[in-house]
Amino acid sequence: MSEQQDHVSKSSSSSISTSTQESEEEVSVTIGSLLAQARNDKGHSLGRRLLHLGSVPHHPRVNGEIPNVDNATLDHERLLERLGTYGLAEFQIEGDGNCQFRALADQIFRNPEYHKQVRKAVMKQLKEFRKRYEGYVPMEYKVYLKKMKRSGEWGDHLTLQAAADRFGAKICLLTSFRDTCLIEIVPRDLTPTRELWLSFWCEVHYNSLYATDGERLFCLDLLIW
Template identity: 70%
Template structure:
């Protein structure tokens, strides 16, 4: 009994130490992000893109997991439709790497002006999904723990549930210009707060996300100081 108690105590102490270390890393993480935001003046959204599409009606957003990938013909038509819409509203895409992380890379570009911070964005989104399970699990048609485990993996495609979680976690209105036949534009709002920023994405339906800017204003990506985020 005593030996068992001591081992449990040691295990508890180790677990507590691990928890403290994890908490410390989380604090450093958030402090680093705050520092990046403070240093970068161009994070502030001037609302120009929002004004450009202000006359469009956004359908109520219902989070959902990804649907079936369209066949080649449908995908081609969808891409043409999206390209026409972007041209109509004088929008341009920053091309995001197609490695399965495109949604998180596009969000990282909009949040931190660096798609390479996608691992940090994914981590925060999964944490949001885990800690506020009751908010999201009704939109997930598979076992929720399996869904979380899947979303933790690099290369796993983000969906409209992760977009909602990102809006909630980062306090952002996520504006998505889509290739959907019947829906040009979707706004995803935080559930419990007023948004403090706007993030602009394009969505080639069930295929790819890119980061959106006004035409002629796509930023160049000069090498930046590397921050510990992961």
């Protein structure tokens, strides 16, 4: 076989391999999305449960300072108390720097391992609609995008807004803030078609939020199938 034929053969094999990998990822995401849609009413039930709480308008921003140990401990205790008061439970998300995207992936696809796909979708939103978001970033926008693109980079309130816009979802945060229990992030120019519920141990960690009725276990059983 000539060098040119060999090169064409390798190029063709690489193309097929890449195409197959992308197809498998698309199928996986589609299956996860369908399973999540089957349980979409869950978010509305949580919304009814917390209907009496006044939500605070969301203002996109980058991450603030991480609280010191004492304040972080008090914040966490406050969050746990709120979870117990409203009959809610956290699905614990890995603290590897991807927790916001993992928690969103769990809510959307019932699988936190889709966090890479969620981050990719959020980054696409931030790039395509730059004028919508760049005013909230206190640095050069390209630098911010390059930084946020990296796996392990902490998501912020701007990526939450971009996720709400991209997925057409209202994102509800039960927080550990002293004066702010519930924050709602709504998509711009869209009527939300779903609700995503996260707990937010402020400036420290995100978890995926559910009612304490074993529903998450049912979804895991479906995913094993």
